[in-house]
Amino acid sequence: MVRAMNGTGDEGSARLAEDSHSLEQALLGSILATVPDALIVIDERGQIISFSAAAQRMFQYAEPEVLGENISMLMPSPDRERHDGYIRHYMDTGERRIIGIGRLTTARRRDGSTFPIELAVGELRDQGRRLFTGFIRDLTETQRTEKRVADLQAELAHTGRVTAMGTLASALAHELNQPLTAIANYMEAGRDLLAVDGPVDREMLAEAMSESAAQALRAGEIIRSLREFIRRGETDRQPEPLRALMAEAAALAFIGIDSRGIDMDISVEPGVGKVLANRVQLQQVIINLVKNAVEAMAGRSMKMLRLSAMPVDGGKVEVVVADSGPGLGPDMSRTLFTPFHTTKPSGMGVGLSISQTIVEGHGGRIWADPSPWGGTAFHFTLDRAD
Known part of the structure; x- marks a missing residue:
């Protein structure tokens, strides 16, 4: 009976943990859908793995169109050609030129038009992966x-x-x-x-x-x-x-x-x-x-x-x-x-x-x-x- 009670307790804890995780995911999804600044997450190869609703409106792309693509597609020249080099430089040296500092720069919409933005970049680790988060504010809005x-x-x-x-x-x-x-x-x-x-x-x-x-x-x-x-x-x-x-x-x-x-x-x-x-x-x-x-x-x-x-x-x-x-x-x-x-x-x-x-x-x-x-x-x- 004790084993049965322990089993029931373990199942209950698992359900609570699962419910808590679902709540966190739902809360995160709600935040990303309503935050006015665009949020883009990329991996260490520069590939887009998350593209918020605000980012879709700002850049005129639907999320499925950009997932797996290189973030440089959202940049005008010369940043478009140099971006992968920026990431490699940071991975090799650890020198922070943008991460945690932010900068004013330009972005590129789907129709090719450019616009001034304020960019803030952060870094996180997820299951051994290094990810980079970018919050983007359109200065024309x-x-x-x-x-x-x-x-x-x-x-x-x-x-x-x-x-x-x-x-x-x-x-x-x-x-x-x-x-x-x-x-x-x-x-x-x-x-x-x-x-x-x-x-x-x-x-x-x-x-x-x-x-x-x-x-x-x-x-x-x-x-x-x-x-x-x-x-x-x-x-x-x-x-x-x-x-x-x-x-x-x-x-x-x-x-x-x-x-x-x-x-x-x-x-x-x-x-x-x-x-x-x-x-x-x-x-x-x-x-x-x-x-x-x-x-x-x-x-x-x-x-x-x-x-x-x-x-x-x-x-x-x-x-x-x-x-x-x-x-x-x-x-x-x-x-x-x-x-x-x-x-x-x-x-x-x-x-x-x-x-x-x-x-x-x-x-x-x-x-x-x-x-x-x-x-x-x-x-x-x-x-x-x-």
């Missing part, structure tokens, strides 16, 4: 962080110091294009939601309408803030984290443009922390430079876009936006920052002039030289906050 969206879309995107009415009108038209483009994108998304057969996703529709309203308010803020800036003739600055500021500006610049085939990366040296800046003015400089770079690379086979920042002498930080476009001719170099000089058929030639005004208002300077890929590299300096 600004609705994920309500506070950041409010900061980005409710403030001024243009405060160039101008004195003539003609320059003021042109500058306003140039800077209003950004929120108007965003409004058009959100309204088109709302129209597409209404056109879908079946029940309307009211939550997503409400988000699209809210974002459109926020961009409309931002357009009004542009006019108000520009008037205030002209009246004061000064720039209000405060300490701002440069890495986050660059990532957010790049994400905004990618709204409404064709990013397919663009290999983009953002690197900020460890010695760079915060800079003294008017957040929205500085972001507008980066938006202008990124959009110019993307337009310059249109139709080219190699599309390299690099944003970087490093400390320099004199308590300054140097920011660089470099591309692989056709570069600048001698004539264009001489009139680069002159208002109303442009090589674009539909351009007005005020973007770089405004950027120069903002940078000089921050106590820095801006210039251009050839990039490592034969395109153009724009440099500008800012004061470090320390």
Whole structure:
């Protein structure tokens, strides 16, 4: 009888352990299905073994299509070709370049378009196997962080110091294009939601309408803030984290443009922390430079876009936006920052002039030289906050 009781107890313990394992699996499945960031798990060969629901939405692949495939399929060049080497280097040396550190980089969707992401990588062991987990946040999906969206879309995107009415009108038209483009994108998304057969996703529709309203308010803020800036003739600055500021500006610049085939990366040296800046003015400089770079690379086979920042002498930080476009001719170099000089058929030639005004208002300077890929590299300096 004692053996029978012990047997029953063992069976009960086994059932409890099995029920607990099933509960853990169900809980994990529920978390992976609802977490807003994409989660991808790969093995030490770089093959995908788990692909969350958010990852499927972000990359436009169903999970069965990617299981067993190399993670490099989700990367643009040159990371696509180098990724297996990254893993081998870590396995051989143990040197952590990304694991436990994170980085800002670019990913590639199914349709070939690229987008800026924040990547955090972890490592675990399962039954003798080494696995790597990657949490990915799409920096273009600004609705994920309500506070950041409010900061980005409710403030001024243009405060160039101008004195003539003609320059003021042109500058306003140039800077209003950004929120108007965003409004058009959100309204088109709302129209597409209404056109879908079946029940309307009211939550997503409400988000699209809210974002459109926020961009409309931002357009009004542009006019108000520009008037205030002209009246004061000064720039209000405060300490701002440069890495986050660059990532957010790049994400905004990618709204409404064709990013397919663009290999983009953002690197900020460890010695760079915060800079003294008017957040929205500085972001507008980066938006202008990124959009110019993307337009310059249109139709080219190699599309390299690099944003970087490093400390320099004199308590300054140097920011660089470099591309692989056709570069600048001698004539264009001489009139680069002159208002109303442009090589674009539909351009007005005020973007770089405004950027120069903002940078000089921050106590820095801006210039251009050839990039490592034969395109153009724009440099500008800012004061470090320390």
